[in-house]
Amino acid sequence: GEEVAQTPKHLVRGEGQKAKLYCAPIKGHSYVFWYQQVLKNEFKFLISFQNENVFDETGMPKERFSAKCLPNSPCSLEIQATKLEDSAVYFCASSPRTVNTEAFFGQGTRLTVV
Amino acid sequence: AQSVSQHNHHVILSEAASLELGCNYSYGGTVNLFWYVQYPGQHLQLLLKYFSGDPLVKGIKGFEAEFIKSKFSFNLRKPSVQWSDTAEYFCAVKSTGRRALTFGSGTRLQVQP
Numbered sequence A: 001g002e003e004v005a006q007t008p009k010h011l012v013r014g015e016g017q018k019a020k021l022y023c024a025p026i027k028g029h030s031y032v033f034w035y036q037q038v039l040k041n042e043f044k045f046l047i048s049f050q051n052e053n054v055f056d057e058t059g060m061p062k063e064r065f066s067a068k069c070l071p072n073s074p075c076s077l078e079i080q081a082t083k084l085e086d087s088a089v090y091f092c093a094s095s096p097r098t099v100n101t102e103a104f105f106g107q108g109t110r111l112t113v114v
Numbered sequence B: 001a002q003s004v005s006q007h008n009h010h011v012i013l014s015e016a017a018s019l020e021l022g023c024n025y026s027y028g029g030t031v032n033l034f035w036y037v038q039y040p041g042q043h044l045q046l047l048l049k050y051f052s053g054d055p056l057v058k059g060i061k062g063f064e065a066e067f068i069k070s071k072f073s074f075n076l077r078k079p080s081v082q083w084s085d086t087a088e089y090f091c092a093v094k095s096t097g098r099r100a101l102t103f104g105s106g107t108r109l110q111v112q113p
Helices: none
Strands: A005-007 A010-013 A019-024 A031-037 A043-050 A053-056 A065-068 A075-079 A088-095 A109-113 B003-005 B010-014 B019-021 B024-026 B031-038 B044-050 B056-058 B064-068 B073-078 B087-095 B107-112
Touching (some): A019 A088, A031 A075, A043 A065, B024 B073, B031 B064, B031 B073, B044 B064, B044 B073
Parallel strands (some): B010 B107
Antiparallel strands (some): A031 A088, A065 A075, B019 B073, B064 B073, B087 B107
């Protein structure tokens, strides 16, 4: 597609429940990035992929967060045993390469943990 | 570590006033620079970008930014703001050594009619 598609738009989970977010990058874009935005403040980088391979996971809280990008499937970000502090908007972005190009952002998924 | 500073956290202007939002980054090598805007409840939209060449770049909606390498700055400007420019503005940097964007903390712009 011509835009990054994120689903669902809103997700509400009780503390301790699992949350799974999806991202379909723009067709032909090899790189996918996940960012977390808490309270409309800074965007925290979580993880990036080059096709189905993890490219950079330095921002990923590894205990409960995991992500995948499998061929012919939307990428996913999964949070096991959600906590209140996980409440945020999660943005996915894709780009055709890593330099001299912009990242195209999806609409985001607002996760509310209650 | 790479970082981006936006000095103005909240700016209030009247319509037709001029705007300048500061952005400084810490990285000595080659960078790609961006300004994104986030309207209330919406996703990030690219305003403008700098990769190389003319340090004065023009973006959408009348925005421009100037890259000053010696000052590690990429300030955003608009000569005359409109009420519809009310939004959050984010400066972002990508270095060749790091593939992901590093964002500033954002500047909330409020334009009063």
